[in-house]
Amino acid sequence: MEQEARVAVERSTPLSISPINLRGKPRFGENVIEIIVFICGAISIFTTTAIVIVLFQEAWMFFGSPEVDLVEFFGTTTWQPETGRFGIWPLMTSTLITSIIALMVAVPLGLGAAIYLSEYASPQARGYLKPILEVLAGVPTVVYGYFALTFVTPVILQGLLGKENVEIYNMLSAGLTMGIMILPLVASMSEDALSAVPRALREGAYGLGATRLETSLRIVVPAALSGILAAVIVAMSRAVGETMIVALAAGAGPRFTFNPLQAAETMTGHIARISGGDISYASIQYTSIFAIALVLFFMTLLLNLLSGWVASRFREVYE
Amino acid sequence: MSAQSMDQRDRPTGYLPEGADINRNIAARRLRGAIWQAIFVSSLIIGLLALATLIYTIVDDTFGYIAVQTKVDPEELTGGRPLEELSKEELIEILRANVSAGLFRRFDRDEPFSERSKESVLQLVEERVVGREVVAAYKLTESLLERERIEATVRERFPRAKLEFHSWINREFLTRPMSSVPILAGVGNAILGSLWVIAITMLLAIPIGILGGVYLEEYASDTWYYRLIETNINNLAGVPSIIYGILGLAVFVRALESFTSGAMFGVTDSNGRTILSAGLTMALLVLPLMIINAREAIRAVPQSLRQASYGLGATKWQTVWHHVLPNALPGILTGTILSASRAMGETAPLIVIGASTFVVFFPDSVFDKFTVIPIQIYNWTSQPGAQFRSIAAAAIIVLLVTLLALNATAILLRNRLRRNY
Numbered sequence: 001m002e003q004e005a006r007v008a009v010e011r012s013t014p015l016s017i018s019p020i021n022l023r024g025k026p027r028f029g030e031n032v033i034e035i036i037v038f039i040c041g042a043i044s045i046f047t048t049t050a051i052v053i054v055l056f057q058e059a060w061m062f063f064g065s066p067e068v069d070l071v072e073f074f075g076t077t078t079w080q081p082e083t084g085r086f087g088i089w090p091l092m093t094s095t096l097i098t099s100i101i102a103l104m105v106a107v108p109l110g111l112g113a114a115i116y117l118s119e120y121a122s123p124q125a126r127g128y129l130k131p132i133l134e135v136l137a138g139v140p141t142v143v144y145g146y147f148a149l150t151f152v153t154p155v156i157l158q159g160l161l162g163k164e165n166v167e168i169y170n171m172l173s174a175g176l177t178m179g180i181m182i183l184p185l186v187a188s189m190s191e192d193a194l195s196a197v198p199r200a201l202r203e204g205a206y207g208l209g210a211t212r213l214e215t216s217l218r219i220v221v222p223a224a225l226s227g228i229l230a231a232v233i234v235a236m237s238r239a240v241g242e243t244m245i246v247a248l249a250a251g252a253g254p255r256f257t258f259n260p261l262q263a264a265e266t267m268t269g270h271i272a273r274i275s276g277g278d279i280s281y282a283s284i285q286y287t288s289i290f291a292i293a294l295v296l297f298f299m300t301l302l303l304n305l306l307s308g309w310v311a312s313r314f315r316e317v318y319e
Numbered sequence: 320m321s322a323q324s325m326d327q328r329d330r331p332t333g334y335l336p337e338g339a340d341i342n343r344n345i346a347a348r349r350l351r352g353a354i355w356q357a358i359f360v361s362s363l364i365i366g367l368l369a370l371a372t373l374i375y376t377i378v379d380d381t382f383g384y385i386a387v388q389t390k391v392d393p394e395e396l397t398g399g400r401p402l403e404e405l406s407k408e409e410l411i412e413i414l415r416a417n418v419s420a421g422l423f424r425r426f427d428r429d430e431p432f433s434e435r436s437k438e439s440v441l442q443l444v445e446e447r448v449v450g451r452e453v454v455a456a457y458k459l460t461e462s463l464l465e466r467e468r469i470e471a472t473v474r475e476r477f478p479r480a481k482l483e484f485h486s487w488i489n490r491e492f493l494t495r496p497m498s499s500v501p502i503l504a505g506v507g508n509a510i511l512g513s514l515w516v517i518a519i520t521m522l523l524a525i526p527i528g529i530l531g532g533v534y535l536e537e538y539a540s541d542t543w544y545y546r547l548i549e550t551n552i553n554n555l556a557g558v559p560s561i562i563y564g565i566l567g568l569a570v571f572v573r574a575l576e577s578f579t580s581g582a583m584f585g586v587t588d589s590n591g592r593t594i595l596s597a598g599l600t601m602a603l604l605v606l607p608l609m610i611i612n613a614r615e616a617i618r619a620v621p622q623s624l625r626q627a628s629y630g631l632g633a634t635k636w637q638t639v640w641h642h643v644l645p646n647a648l649p650g651i652l653t654g655t656i657l658s659a660s661r662a663m664g665e666t667a668p669l670i671v672i673g674a675s676t677f678v679v680f681f682p683d684s685v686f687d688k689f690t691v692i693p694i695q696i697y698n699w700t701s702q703p704g705a706q707f708r709s710i711a712a713a714a715i716i717v718l719l720v721t722l723l724a725l726n727a728t729a730i731l732l733r734n735r736l737r738r739n740y
Contacts, residue, residue, distance in 0.1 A: 113366055300558060
């Protein structure tokens with residue numbers, strides 16, 4: 001193509017003027033820069049590859065050791081590295097229980113806040129309410145952990161349910177606090193989805209005599225449902241991967257229990273506690289955290305992919 | 320939903336209210352609307368209330384009465400002068416006279432007295448000789464509302480103790496290193512550690528993040544590897560931070576130990592759990608964020624600017640460097656600051672790669688062991704005792720004020736530098 005272009009230029013140029021030879025300028029640097037820029041973009045691939053390789057490699061060593069087998073890992077309910085018993089269920093159930101409590105707080109509150117911000121609030125009110133919610137989202141999670149341990153458990157839970165019924169470390173307080181942490185995420189993602197619903201739909205509903213509530217709940221929310229569902233799934237993934245709140249407030253020690261008022265360590269909490277101590281790289285405890293991390297990685301990856309799929313598959317497209 | 324089912328239960332489908340029914344119907348629907356509006360507002364209010372309670376809890380723990388008891392009255396040691404006014408030599412003399420010879424030699428061995436600063440000697444005197452000990456600590460609310468009760472309790476239980484109002488966040492707290500005694504502990508070395516880690520993180524994440532964004536927006540054509548990179552970056556942003564910690568532990572702390580511990584450069588007294596490992600891990604963590612933010616900023620630069628540049632004969636890189644990047648700068652800066660504040664508050668990955676919870680010295684190279692503010696908060700929160708909770712709250716204030724300042728700068732920059740096309 002370049003050849004043709006040059007031929008065209010040569011043909012069209014009057015013979016008396018010699019053309020400026022643009023091809024004479026070396027543009028070597030441009031190619032180098034293009035390669036550098038590509039590498040910077042591709043580094044993310046290395047990160048992912050490294051994560052997958054590292055997790056699989058160490059988890060392979062874990063499952064290869066004589067104390068462990070895959071059936072025991074996914075089939076039993078005791079996690080006691082000291083006695084060589086590795087059943088992931090106690091860690092899994094507490095992760096799921098804290099996450100579900102968090103969602104039970106964050107989804108209704110976040111959705112309610114989003115509907116208010118998008119459908120009811122005046123632009124001025126939205127102008128100062130949204131930044132406050134963003135502050136809530138910017139608070140580091142370790143601060144929420146402190147909040148769970150020093151306020152939610154002793155003041156709210158032990159105050160309401162009685163000191164003897166609530167353990168100092170318990171899944172409920174971790175879950176509730178996590179719900180507050182995730183609330184802004186659900187609110188802002190849902191609000192984006194609600195605001196994206198075209199105005200004409202609302203006007204149509206109002207024109208048929210619907211009240212603001214009927215318009216919001218029967219027209220706007222269903223139209224934005226894919227975005228809202230995606231927000232809920234992302235929130236779930238955040239809750240599953242959240243570490244500091246559960247490490248501080250949910251308890252230090254795996255326990256197979258469904259009572260949210262009891263202490264039970266989650267997957268992330270266990271990884272943090274075990275790796276925080278000085279463990280030998282050769283020990284089975286060291287490789288065991290990689291096996292847990294592998295499960296965690298795939299859980300969150302699955303949720304994130306699901307969220308993206310839901311958002312695109314069920315999206316209502318207007319014009 | 321419930322409204323719909325109620326309508327259907329009461330009346331046949333397609334029923335239109337007539338006469339007085341219209342008014343009743345409208346009134347009922349308006350009432351329902353008002354109730355739900357209240358529910359929506361209250362869910363927002365609950366969120367704001369949670370934020371207010373969080374701040375209240377932190378402030379409540381940070382200030383309040385403490386009952387202080389000393390082993391020796393400092394006035395007796397110095398003959399009436401306050402300790403702070405003494406010279407370093409006088410302080411050393413006091414120390415020599417009041418601790419055992421073995422302990423004195425140990426202090427000298429840890430760090431020779433001739434090299435110690437006056438503050439460090441003063442701290443030793445306060446710790447070992449005066450023995451200022453906080454025997455009870457109270458929260459702010461209690462201190463303000465129940466002063467008489469606190470005074471009575473302290474008089475009864477600790478007759479020698481003095482009650483004083485204490486702000487756990489103060490100048491000493493900001494400059495002192497970690498200590499196992501809460502009243503003597505500080506976040507000085509944690510602040511420095513945080514700065515070191517952020518510096519390394521951003522040194523790597525800024526150029527790579529911006530160039531990565533440039534690749535995706537300016538250079539990439541719609542090929543399979545472009546789509547792979549794009550999907551991959553979006554998914555990486557959703558990977559839990561603790562997984563990055565695991566990655567850092569296996570790659571930077573273990574596999575590259577000779578590099579990250581500095582053994583390659585002749586540093587001998589270290590393992591891989593260094594500032595460098597932490598910075599590298601954090602860089603990987605914030606990179607997807609940086610790239611996503613840079614992309615958005617670059618995408619906002621209007622196409623006409625690029626076309627004008629190409630029209631004048633500029634090459635691709637000249638266009639990017641002289642026109643696209645300067646115009647995307649406000650957005651990129653905002654994204655950078657937000658990434659930095661994310662890295663600043665992140666705790667989990669640093670716990671996994673093994674930030675030490677008890678480091679008393681100040682880091683002075685990237686191959687040092689380190690601690691950062693969030694790690695101190697984690698550590699102090701998990702210790703039993705009201706005083707540890709108070710210094711945790713004080714450290715939280717330090718962290719939150721820093722983050723707030725960073726975010727305010729980001730918003731300010733965005734507003735100052737924003738251009739409208």
